[in-house]
Amino acid sequence: MMEDSPASNFLQNIVSEDLASGRVAEVVTRFPPEPNGYLHIGHAKSISVNFGLAEANGGRCHLRFDDTNPEKESQEYIDAIQADIRWLGYTWDGEVRYASAYFQQLYDWAVYLVEQGNAYICDLSPEEAREYRGTLTESGRNSPHRDRSVEENLDLLARMKAGEFDEGARVLRAKIDMSAPNVNLRDPILYRIRKVSHHQTGTDWVMYPTYDFAHGQEDAIEGITHSICTLEFEDHRPLYDWFLEHLPVTGRPRQYEFGRLNPSYTITSKRKLKQLVDDGVVGGWDDPRMPTVAGMRRRGYTPAAIRKFCDMIGTTRGDGVVDVAMLEFAIREDLNDNAVRGMCVLNPLKVVLTDYPQDKLEELSVAAHPNRDDLGSRVLPFTRELFIDADDFRAEANKKYKRLVLGKRVRLRNAYVIEADEVIVDDEGNITAVHAHTIPGTLGENPADGIKPKGVIQWVSASHGKRAEVRLYDRLFNHEAPDKGDNAFMDYINPDSLNVVHAAWIEPSLAAAVAEQGFQFEREGYFVADRYDHSPDKPVFNRTIGLRDTWNNG
């Protein structure tokens, strides 16, 4: 096995050079979510990049809540985000950090900027400010308040902090350049008045710093060396640097951007994900169909698979759409290697083995995994009456059909080869049962007469099997790029994204599964015992992902 050296990517190259040249002695990164929603697959990528870069280079990674806009944030999100990061298997350095813990320092720096003549209080209304800002192709105009004296600005700023002004009445702005081609540099807003309680600081503040005035300084305070974000912040980098240059900060972090992850058939806009939750399209942020970390967890995806996927797709400055098939591959690979096997019949059809004694019971000991002896074995009760899947029987079929057919043989997985003799039909012509007989001596052996069955099917003892609820999930959207356009994503909801089988049959050992344990139900796919609803008395499994299926002309 090759040593898994850190995947080569442009960020690793930068870090390597910085370490080699001595620009930094240690790599310190940070994952800085705003607690305004649950983490999704895109965040998982960012976490993988930030924690991964630190891990691979003997550095550290901080977890910092970028909580500068209390209106949309909450403690619920803070708790969920921490749980998700831990579940993914990452450990942040030291305590959890909060941008809000730096509010006083940030305010002091705002005062400093005013004193230096680099910031001013502006009384323009939001509408006026927009008008003064100009457009992408036309220069902006200076605010009429741009040349207030330092004294007046200091007084106004203090009164703003004291709560004398209404929301929207005034803002603090940096004095940069209203004609800058980069719109972010046209006297950006540093502070806005928001008379709302903050989940961390309560009512201590009535004004809050904007992302631009906070982020770089937070990084500097924490000694972050490489501040990694996504591409859309690229235009903010000049501003990020401007503050670091004009403020008496000690650290000198640098911002680098990489391309956002966009898996096909999924949405990664927090606003849209929230809408799915609020509109009841899904059961919640952790609905197994959601691309959230909590949703993927409940779906049965594993941390190892998610991390593998993040490594597979690389880290670049491109902004393409990654085929979800890659994510699915990572999930299947991990589960195939590690999940215990079991048998489950989703659409039961009774099979009566007419030659098998009514009261006979054989307890077959079979491998838990086809090529992992270390995973042990399980016991399968074999009896006269069994259930097989209705799709695995046909009165007649062509030779491509490798399952049970009247007058033909099939191997019952881990048990006997049987041959179908008769179809039992009810008054309306529906098949209610199949009568069959076993081929003697076929337990672990091929038929003595040399007539090998063409196929193998799963089964569950009708008398010893357990009932279970099985939730079959499929992709939430039936459009490759549902995120394109404004609200079109609601039109692309897959109406068949959830199909609940209320009375499936599972082999008895599966009922003992512990919540979140993953299995492969042979020939059906990978399933996980539901994190919340599963219990031995009332087993509930979620389909994580189907098996790869190349039998495409049934």
Added chain:
RNA sequence: UGGGGUGUCGCCAAGUGGCAAGGCACCAGGUUUUGAUCCUGGCAUUCGGAGGUUCGAGUCCUCCCACCCCAGCCA
């Protein structure tokens, strides 16, 4: 004639002037008590386009084209 980015196989992605890695997907075989796994083989005379420099260019230069981001008192 606003600024900033990105363009290498259907998708992701190596490649940093020397003769186009790899993965996913797909196709064709083989093994198989899972139509799974596994194994073998196939899959870019060509790198957005056109010129140019060079013995030699995906890599350098010029021009052009396409797509993405930015005009929140969101992040």
